[in-house]
Amino acid sequence: MILKINNLHAGIGEKTILKGINLEVRTGEVHAIMGPNGSGKSTLASVLAGRETVTVTEGEIFYNGKNLLEMSPEERSKEGLFLGFQYPIEIPGVSMVAFMKAAVNEHRKYRGLEPLSASDFLKLMREKKELVGIDSKLANRSVNEGFSGGEKKKNEIFQMAMLEPKLSILDETDSGLDIDALRIVANGVNKLKRPDSSSIVITHYQRLLDYIVPDIVHVLYDGRIVKTSGKELALELEEKGYNWIQKEVNQN
Amino acid sequence: MNGQVGIVDRYLDLFDKNIGKIMDSSSPYINSLREPAYQTFRRMGIPDKKNENYKFADLALFFDFDYKTRLVPGKSDIEEAKNFQCGVADLETQGMILVNGYYPYADKLKQLPDGVWTGSFREASSQFGSLFEEHYGKYANTESDGLVHLNTAMATDGIFTYVPDGTVCEKPIQIVNIVQSDEDIFNQHRNLIVLGKNVQMTMIICDHTLSPRKFLTNAVTEVVVGENSIFNIIRVQNEHNYSGKITHTFINQEKNSFASSNNIILHGGLVWNNTYHYLVGEGAEAKSNGLYLIDKFQHVGNYVSIDHFVPNCTSNQLFKGVIDEMATGVFNGRIYVHPDAQKTAAFQRNNNILLTDDAKVFTKPHLEIYADDVKCSHGATVGQPDNDIMFYLRSRGIDQREAKLMLMFGFAHEVIQEIGVKALRERLDDLVMQRLRGELSRCANCVVKCY
Amino acid sequence: MEDNQDKLLNEVTSGDYKYGFYTDIDSEQAPKGLNEDIIRLISSKKEEPEWLLEFRLNAFRYWRTQKMPGWANLKIPDINFQDIIYYSAPKQKSKSNGSDDIDPELKKTFDKLGIPLEEQKHLSGVAVDAVMDSVSVKTTFKETLAEVGVIFCSFSEAVKEYPDLVKRYLGSVVPYRDNYFAALNSAVFSDGSFCYIPKGVRCPMELSTYFRINAANTGQFERTLLVADEESYVSYLEGCTAPIRDENQLHAAIVEIVAEKNAEVKYSTVQNWYPGDKNGNGGIFNFVTKRGMCKGENSKISWTQVETGSAITWKYPSCVLKGDNSVGEFFSVAVTNNYQQADTGTKMIHLGKNTKSTVVSKGISAGHSQNSYRGLVRMSRNAAGARNFSQCDSLLLGDKCGAHTFPYIETDNKTAIVEHEATTSKIGEDQIFYCNQRGINTDDAIGLIVNGYAREIINKLPMEFAVEAQKLLQISLEGSVG
Numbered sequence A: 001m002i003l004k005i006n007n008l009h010a011g012i013g014e015k016t017i018l019k020g021i022n023l024e025v026r027t028g029e030v031h032a033i034m035g036p037n038g039s040g041k042s043t044l045a046s047v048l049a050g051r052e053t054v055t056v057t058e059g060e061i062f063y064n065g066k067n068l069l070e071m072s073p074e075e076r077s078k079e080g081l082f083l084g085f086q087y088p089i090e091i092p093g094v095s096m097v098a099f100m101k102a103a104v105n106e107h108r109k110y111r112g113l114e115p116l117s118a119s120d121f122l123k124l125m126r127e128k129k130e131l132v133g134i135d136s137k138l139a140n141r142s143v144n145e146g147f148s149g150g151e152k153k154k155n156e157i158f159q160m161a162m163l164e165p166k167l168s169i170l171d172e173t174d175s176g177l178d179i180d181a182l183r184i185v186a187n188g189v190n191k192l193k194r195p196d197s198s199s200i201v202i203t204h205y206q207r208l209l210d211y212i213v214p215d216i217v218h219v220l221y222d223g224r225i226v227k228t229s230g231k232e233l234a235l236e237l238e239e240k241g242y243n244w245i246q247k248e249v250n251q252n
Numbered sequence B: 001m002n003g004q005v006g007i008v009d010r011y012l013d014l015f016d017k018n019i020g021k022i023m024d025s026s027s028p029y030i031n032s033l034r035e036p037a038y039q040t041f042r043r044m045g046i047p048d049k050k051n052e053n054y055k056f057a058d059l060a061l062f063f064d065f066d067y068k069t070r071l072v073p074g075k076s077d078i079e080e081a082k083n084f085q086c087g088v089a090d091l092e093t094q095g096m097i098l099v100n101g102y103y104p105y106a107d108k109l110k111q112l113p114d115g116v117w118t119g120s121f122r123e124a125s126s127q128f129g130s131l132f133e134e135h136y137g138k139y140a141n142t143e144s145d146g147l148v149h150l151n152t153a154m155a156t157d158g159i160f161t162y163v164p165d166g167t168v169c170e171k172p173i174q175i176v177n178i179v180q181s182d183e184d185i186f187n188q189h190r191n192l193i194v195l196g197k198n199v200q201m202t203m204i205i206c207d208h209t210l211s212p213r214k215f216l217t218n219a220v221t222e223v224v225v226g227e228n229s230i231f232n233i234i235r236v237q238n239e240h241n242y243s244g245k246i247t248h249t250f251i252n253q254e255k256n257s258f259a260s261s262n263n264i265i266l267h268g269g270l271v272w273n274n275t276y277h278y279l280v281g282e283g284a285e286a287k288s289n290g291l292y293l294i295d296k297f298q299h300v301g302n303y304v305s306i307d308h309f310v311p312n313c314t315s316n317q318l319f320k321g322v323i324d325e326m327a328t329g330v331f332n333g334r335i336y337v338h339p340d341a342q343k344t345a346a347f348q349r350n351n352n353i354l355l356t357d358d359a360k361v362f363t364k365p366h367l368e369i370y371a372d373d374v375k376c377s378h379g380a381t382v383g384q385p386d387n388d389i390m391f392y393l394r395s396r397g398i399d400q401r402e403a404k405l406m407l408m409f410g411f412a413h414e415v416i417q418e419i420g421v422k423a424l425r426e427r428l429d430d431l432v433m434q435r436l437r438g439e440l441s442r443c444a445n446c447v448v449k450c451y
Numbered sequence C: 001m002e003d004n005q006d007k008l009l010n011e012v013t014s015g016d017y018k019y020g021f022y023t024d025i026d027s028e029q030a031p032k033g034l035n036e037d038i039i040r041l042i043s044s045k046k047e048e049p050e051w052l053l054e055f056r057l058n059a060f061r062y063w064r065t066q067k068m069p070g071w072a073n074l075k076i077p078d079i080n081f082q083d084i085i086y087y088s089a090p091k092q093k094s095k096s097n098g099s100d101d102i103d104p105e106l107k108k109t110f111d112k113l114g115i116p117l118e119e120q121k122h123l124s125g126v127a128v129d130a131v132m133d134s135v136s137v138k139t140t141f142k143e144t145l146a147e148v149g150v151i152f153c154s155f156s157e158a159v160k161e162y163p164d165l166v167k168r169y170l171g172s173v174v175p176y177r178d179n180y181f182a183a184l185n186s187a188v189f190s191d192g193s194f195c196y197i198p199k200g201v202r203c204p205m206e207l208s209t210y211f212r213i214n215a216a217n218t219g220q221f222e223r224t225l226l227v228a229d230e231e232s233y234v235s236y237l238e239g240c241t242a243p244i245r246d247e248n249q250l251h252a253a254i255v256e257i258v259a260e261k262n263a264e265v266k267y268s269t270v271q272n273w274y275p276g277d278k279n280g281n282g283g284i285f286n287f288v289t290k291r292g293m294c295k296g297e298n299s300k301i302s303w304t305q306v307e308t309g310s311a312i313t314w315k316y317p318s319c320v321l322k323g324d325n326s327v328g329e330f331f332s333v334a335v336t337n338n339y340q341q342a343d344t345g346t347k348m349i350h351l352g353k354n355t356k357s358t359v360v361s362k363g364i365s366a367g368h369s370q371n372s373y374r375g376l377v378r379m380s381r382n383a384a385g386a387r388n389f390s391q392c393d394s395l396l397l398g399d400k401c402g403a404h405t406f407p408y409i410e411t412d413n414k415t416a417i418v419e420h421e422a423t424t425s426k427i428g429e430d431q432i433f434y435c436n437q438r439g440i441n442t443d444d445a446i447g448l449i450v451n452g453y454a455r456e457i458i459n460k461l462p463m464e465f466a467v468e469a470q471k472l473l474q475i476s477l478e479g480s481v482g
């Protein structure tokens, strides 16, 4: 079991957003979390990554058996948890090289490894760029600055490739992408898949799930997981929209 | 000691000579502030160029002169002033005039149908004693401007307005300040405007001079904007070339209040407006806008200071100037974010166009920030209408003169469009257009030939 | 730049001031205090000609009539000018047996500061004038430079060897009446660098001066004069450090630059005077007048500064754009932390036609510090077609510090165009979180973000300085958030 969430309640300021989430992800699994806008998907991702603006009021989270909520954001990262941001952040003036080098070497230090030399590092960057299939010029620019929406998303996948996480959470990495970019993103994710790694793919549409085949699909609605099923659930949602879920929830 | 010795003595003298009469006509509370204010003025003096607020002003030009001062204007001057007609068509307001700072009506204090009290400052200081004790002199108390204290030491009359909780004033209140005398006079007046909670009110202040003498006015207005209230003050200044006008407006804003101050300077010899917004309640919002369209030897300045004392307030300053002939325009804007005034958003912009080789502009938009969670920015420009836009217009067949006019009109309109009173806004647009076309070489209703 | 960043990241060091050591070396000192006798003493120590002594005395007499300026946004404790030693020269043991050998103790000091004084050891392409307290210790590559006619030597030497040049230009850009500290410096200046680039010469290497305050109770009052004759080019660097001490020390320097027709001067500073400790004790009071005169047509002067040190900084490197079409630039990063105060900026005085100036200032405040930008852009009556663009950004780290912007714009020409923009904001929490999520801790994240923020300026610095500057930024801000 790589991740276990028990009865998680969390909010921002006065507002309660997550109202009792339960979720288990086993090693090697791919989970999809779907749900209408505003249902709390990104908030859940933020809690997992340790964003301080979100306050956990109840519940617990175990990551590889450890209490996740006690760990700092960078510790979680170094323990192999990766978040692909829905809105990747721009850091003007900081080159991708400098940024990734700092990150990779911090990860290595955590594992007791020597920092990579400049040339080894650049080699690694090259490999991963090819693997993910992104434009090599991207790496010479400042982090996300002036990137198009699609470039930002591809950049998230590239960073994921660099850091080789155990659990990757991709928050709407597919939205705003044209079909080619979507393929690049999905291929990247599939290529990076290892038997010992798991993923949570947050998405609004089932489109991405044509490329990344989930083992389990959850529907998050108003801060709760209201439905969990196999991949066929995604298709059903695509066909019928979210309204029927709403009705079902209201009936119960 | 800061200030101009010698000149100061003139005004200390005025005080010494007139204090008896001054005290006779005022309430004890107002009188109790006079002596300390006199001492402060004596210490601070008349601001000189070392004073950052007046760095680019030449006050001596107007202050170093032997003016007469009279607490009550002559009968004929009052009659003359009462004949004054506001030139703005269709402007529906609750109007009143002040003559040389004096409230000339027999009915000294009245309650309007909507519940608002207005009238003579002097009269109100006795009848509304507790309001005065709560507010008078509390805001007009700056350590950087001796002239405010000179006013507190000597002013006797002006306008008082009190808007009780929950009142929505349908019509703006309009005060026409008229200076009329066949002597060269120095006058000071004092306004106190108190808005309760959940109030909406717009005040229009028009400054005019009627007779061709040398005048100097030093006016102080204190405004209290209660919780949740909305207040707009619009000042339109149209005075002649021998007139000096220094105004100080202090607006104290409580929780969730909104206040806008708008200074439209059309004409004047020396015009110096000092506008202060004190944001003392969370959620308050301030807007301060100004436009100056000046020519000849006019010298105008706007000092605008916005103090963010508490978190979650917003402020915006927009000042624009078109400076022609030998005129000088000054903008001195200040945003001060006090420690702990987190989540402040404050913006400031000043744009100027110089039309001749002899026109001058000085601008100093400054930010002083002692809190960290803020978003503040300012910008200032001096230059000509944008060449690219000019080219674009001309490529559409508009001739150069007309294109320039259009751009300048648009330039000025950005400030005018912020004025909430439609009739006034339209009239100002007209005046600006005329002015830009060079048609308005003197002001409407003006008996003085300023050219 | 990538390599620079890599170097930086490999070399993240501790947050303490690294240059705070003291060299125990004998020095020859004047008694404390300031009077005409002291000035005569300094002048005679330096074997100066009569006219220079006159210049000093005039400056001193003027200074005595003046008061300390109070307009800056600074809280300056009273400075007792009689409690300062105005002349202190390290005694060099081996000076006797001739020529250029310098005291091993001094050599060690500069080695430790990363400024090797042997030419073969030094990073290629930089000539250094090393100044400790009141005297120049050594100037490297003098001979190489002489081959192309470039004069680069200590100020004292220039007074002896090139009196006509010194006389012609000294005080021509910063007259001693300019301000309080300029008058003080003109009275007591001890040493500094002199540089002359002859007509048509592109200086083949970077020139640099390294200033070191070592002795206690002394002030440093150096003077730099840089003249670029027609069609010449030079890039000049300045660095500085001082030992850690509890009391404040005064540094009041003057830099004068003259650029003749078509000449270009690039002047870069990485200012790292001891800033005082975490509680605001000690540190250098830095009152500096720097000004360049673009005298000839098409001349250009460019100031780049990275300011991390000093307890108090009062400094406005400026350009007087006299020649038509001349260009002035000012690029600055000023970092303040703990109880540091900085009031710094520039003046761009446009006198000639079609003159252009650019100002980019980035202020970063942390701790309890106060950081002000103060700038003046003046378009005078004859500056037809002149242009200025200024951008001043402030970044706030922590809620006890302040960031202030005081731009003055004075325009007296209708065809001149001035644009000024400024923003102030807090360091982005989401940027820090993004870095955290990738495994980078908060201190390093701030280092990265701040370096990115300042990159535009740092890129203007010569390579080695850029690396140094980046490290400095990171170190000066360590532990400032979180």
Ligand SMILES: Nc1ncnc2c1ncn2[C@@H]1O[C@H](COP(=O)(O)OP(=O)(O)O)[C@@H](O)[C@H]1O
Binding pocket: A012, A013, A015, A017, A035, A036, A037, A038, A039, A040, A041, A042, A043, A044
């Ligand atoms: N910073 C915030 N402050 C207050 N409410 C927020 C904030 N961010 C998100 N929310 C609210 O939380 C809810 C869930 O948002 P989010 O997790 O982004 O949804 P999703 O990713 O599923 O679209 C929404 O109602 C949104 O408006």
Ligand SMILES: [Mg+2]
Binding pocket: A041, A042, A043, A086, A171, A172
């Ligand atoms: Mg979302």
